[in-house]
Amino acid sequence: MAIFLIRDSDRLHADPVKDARGCHKRGDIVAVFDDTQTVVDRPAPPFLVVQVTGVTKAQAEKYLDPEMDTVDPTVTIRRRKYGLAIDALPPAILTTLTTNRKIAVTLTQVRDYLRNKATGQAG
């Protein structure tokens, strides 16, 4: 199982370059942990916690990758390449997540909502 710490709101910057490169957006996975970690009863804003069975921490760490420029791969253009499409989640999951600020799900339940932000493809 992996624990996803997810940003629940957009962080904004007036400079559009820094806004994309530096600011986490709603649904961005900020950190991942293995299942040995304890989660507080009710995670504090601006973070939500999604505990996902069927994926390891090592596998989940791909969701922390930034999106790099295809011409100059040393330049970051987006803080996270992938994100959880929170608002597209099935209503039952979304309601629980919104109410409790955390939820335990299977990878099958959320796989289609972990998406490449540029292409919209499930990751």
Place this chain on the structure above:
Amino acid sequence: MATLTRYVNPDADVGGDGTTNATTGANCAYKSLSIAEAAAIDGGSNTGDLDTNNNLLHIICETGGTADTTAVVVDGYTTSATDYVHIYTSASHRHAGVWDDAKYRLVLTSAVPCVDVRDNYLRVTGLQCSVGSTNSVAGGIFSSASGNAPFLVDSCLVRAVVAATGTGIGYASATVAAHQHTYVNNIVYGFTGVGAFGIYTRANGAGGRAVVYNNTVYNCTTGFRSRDANVVWKNNLAIGCTDAYLETTAAEIATYNAYDEGTDPGTNGIDLSGSSDAAIFTDATVSNFTLVSGSTAADVGVSLASDSDGYYSFSTDITGATRSGTWDVGADEYIAAGGASHNLSGSLADASSISGSLAGSKPISGSLDDSSAISASVAVARTVSGSLSSACEIAGTLTLQGQVVLAGSLDSASTIAAALQGTKPLSGSLTSGSTIVGSLDTVGAQVALVGSLSMLSAVSASLGLSKGCAGIVVCSSSVDATMRTAWALSGAVSPQSALSAVLSIQGQTGNPFRIFAVTDRGFIVEATARTFTFDYEKEG
């Protein structure tokens, strides 16, 4: 301008709001520095706009022993010269000039900098960064190509544990920026790969400048590099590097820099090519780059307490000790044991150990926590205003010629095996299992125990002479020794306390004196001190 404070602790639970340094609960610390950065705390809408919200954000890093293994990118904050992010370690979680696995540290093995600086005005103080990748992008505290930010790095330890090809501390952007980068009192070592640098500075044109003062770089391919002009090097120490000072463009100012390779990069250079490591450092073989007694790097620098060029003035070293006299070069200022300039203002926590002597007039204003041990003597005029908690042990002597104030508490299983002598107001509490096996004695002076003796406290020694116990002796406390002479026991002795020794009250009783006892039928009764006879007032 207001100050916002958030805490980081890798041993905290996941999901706290970072507002306290607790490790559990809704208000616990953030689990990593990268999470604290991502929280974008700004005192407003949490988008990271510190400038508009007129706030200074302090991120304080602590640990229960676990390393922080997540790289940090500081990006997306809106800052100004007065409203910025300051990342630092609290005193008890900071290294003492030598790498310490018990203190807060960023340990990375991936091909990224430990701290990638992309926002203006960031300050980083007292961090340890370990680089475990040979990728040239990997490094310590670094403003990468995506950044172009002025920042200050102070009193940090940056090491490479592989033949790293990156940079310890530096600024890589070729973009000209009218900013000042300041690197002061840092130690960098082990960047031995091809093209590696200890401290790297470039660009900084159009009014910008890199100010590099009192840093130590050891065993790096290049110690210090000036890629472009407007670099100021003062009081630096480069030892064991293939190239101590590399100037692609000559530094604007270079003075009082020490080297054991090449030539003086400027003026007043200190040639240490004839000095062995042992003649300079405490023990370079274990990466202890503090200065040894009589070091050839001592007393050869210039005071920057008031920088003659006006770029950056300071007066401490990497350990926080005050520099004085003729300054030493490098990050550490040698101060002889017993010197007058050590201030321990923080806490001794988590199995800290002081095996030497604490001599002279030094205030300990912090706490002695969790298994701290002072095995040596603590002599003369100590003020311990914090707490002695959880299994602290003072096995030596607290010899108190002046006044010792123990204003805090002696908590769970604390032990003072030595004598507390002199004039001591003990205003805190002795709680849960505290033990004083030595003497609480006086020399005709007054010991005041204003607090309480509570559950299971044991005072097996003598409490003698003019002592006021104004608190309450409660539940199962045990006073086995003699309590005698002029006691003012103004509190209550509660049910089940045992006073098995002589209780001689010859002085004032102050407030009504109450003694409780248990009748042969098991009822708690109260006797009055006025008559010293058990005068049953009630049953049940």
